[in-house]
Amino acid sequence: MLGVIGIHVGSQYMMNPSANVHLLALFEIVTRFAVPIFFFISAFGLFYNLDINKNFDYIDFMQRRFKTVLIPYLVWSAFYLIHDNFFYGVGLPDLFYLIKVLFFGLAKYQLYFLVLLLWFYLLMPIWIDLVRIMTPFKLVVLLIFQVAFNHFSSFNMDFIMFIYNLPENSLLKWFLMYRLNYWILHYIFIFILGGYVAVHIKSFMTFMKQNDISICMFFMISLTALLTHYYLILYVQHLTPEAAVNTAHQLSPAGIAYTITASVFYFTIFTFNDFSNALKSVLSFFGKHSYFAYLFHPFIISWLELLLQSSGRIMTASIAIIFYIAVVTLSIFAAVIFRTFGEVIPIINKLTIGVYAKNKKVGGLKKNEI
Numbered sequence: 001m002l003g004v005i006g007i008h009v010g011s012q013y014m015m016n017p018s019a020n021v022h023l024l025a026l027f028e029i030v031t032r033f034a035v036p037i038f039f040f041i042s043a044f045g046l047f048y049n050l051d052i053n054k055n056f057d058y059i060d061f062m063q064r065r066f067k068t069v070l071i072p073y074l075v076w077s078a079f080y081l082i083h084d085n086f087f088y089g090v091g092l093p094d095l096f097y098l099i100k101v102l103f104f105g106l107a108k109y110q111l112y113f114l115v116l117l118l119w120f121y122l123l124m125p126i127w128i129d130l131v132r133i134m135t136p137f138k139l140v141v142l143l144i145f146q147v148a149f150n151h152f153s154s155f156n157m158d159f160i161m162f163i164y165n166l167p168e169n170s171l172l173k174w175f176l177m178y179r180l181n182y183w184i185l186h187y188i189f190i191f192i193l194g195g196y197v198a199v200h201i202k203s204f205m206t207f208m209k210q211n212d213i214s215i216c217m218f219f220m221i222s223l224t225a226l227l228t229h230y231y232l233i234l235y236v237q238h239l240t241p242e243a244a245v246n247t248a249h250q251l252s253p254a255g256i257a258y259t260i261t262a263s264v265f266y267f268t269i270f271t272f273n274d275f276s277n278a279l280k281s282v283l284s285f286f287g288k289h290s291y292f293a294y295l296f297h298p299f300i301i302s303w304l305e306l307l308l309q310s311s312g313r314i315m316t317a318s319i320a321i322i323f324y325i326a327v328v329t330l331s332i333f334a335a336v337i338f339r340t341f342g343e344v345i346p347i348i349n350k351l352t353i354g355v356y357a358k359n360k361k362v363g364g365l366k367k368n369e370i
Contacts, residue, residue: 001290003034013320020317032250033262036190040263043194065121068354073114075351077107104178112181119184131195146189150251208268219265222258289335297331
């Protein structure tokens with residue numbers, strides 16, 4: 001959540017033609033673990049509580065996942081369509097365009113995450129079969145495929161020009177232009193890795209304990225490589241910061257290496273470090289409210305941006321840092337408010353974050369059965 005907000009605040013800061021490229025690197029490059037790690041964590045959570053050798057109840061699985069992801073996705077899509085109609089005066093889409101918006105996750109720029117996650121859910125039996133037969137060697141083969149596929153999708157100029165040369169009213173152009181929003185193959189390795197780690201958690205725990213120094217070292221090397229890629233684009237190729245950010249991203253070879261090592265690095269840090277109780281409480285608090293904050297933060301960005309414009313200020317480096325802190329703080333604050341009201345009016349939590357009150361048993365009966 002913190003990384004995603006950094007990327008989106010960085011996009012606002014990048015509109016300043018005199019933006020500090022080093023601060024931009026912090027907002028837009030260092031945070032690039034955020035998108036893939038979302039799928040790593042999701043897969044880990046799915047497979048950690050799943051016995052892959054038992055029959056998989058697909059219908060029950062989809063019913064539960066639709067409650068936690070599909071319903072909030074539709075609710076937030078409706079919210080942003082209405083909000084942007086009011087805020088930007090863009091109007092509401094007709095039925096045909098609405099279908100496109102919902103299919104590709106275009107109601108707001110962060111919602112495509114949920115579209116990709118829904119596709120992963122829909123194809124869960126395939127991932128179970130893959131994780132069941134996966135070995136370290138097969139993971140390497142899958143990684144090679146991942147690098148090749150992402151390079152083709154993001155950097156093959158013939159393919160990219162083919163897309164841009166398609167007629168504007170071509171349905172194929174939509175499907176190819178927004179491929180990042182639903183082509184789950186862009187993140188298949190990191191998802192399968194999360195599932196594989198969950199299934200082999202004991203071996204992975206041993207691996208982390210025995211290789212903690214190497215894990216930290218490879219994390220720093222991969223981050224350095226991704227930042228080097230970014231600075232080479234700026235200072236050797238003399239391209240714009242926007243071009244550098246759009247090239248040195250999580251789907252580039254250096255970006256893939258960084259996101260893999262970041263996933264393992266943060267897993268190691270948060271598993272074995274003996275944090276103080278105060279820090280644990282803060283991290284737990286942020287974790288509890290991160291889903292809502294992730295879904296809500298574009299609303300805060302829009303209104304803070306309007307406030308900044310009305311004051312006649314441009315987003316300097318210092319303002320960008322304050323802007324980031326304000327977006328995080330206000331998004332978390334809103335999450336707390338809504339979560340609190342949701343405890344009293346459960347439908348709020350159901351619709352916004354897919355959280356349902358657990359049934360409590362009283363005298364052998366569920367509370368809602370009394």
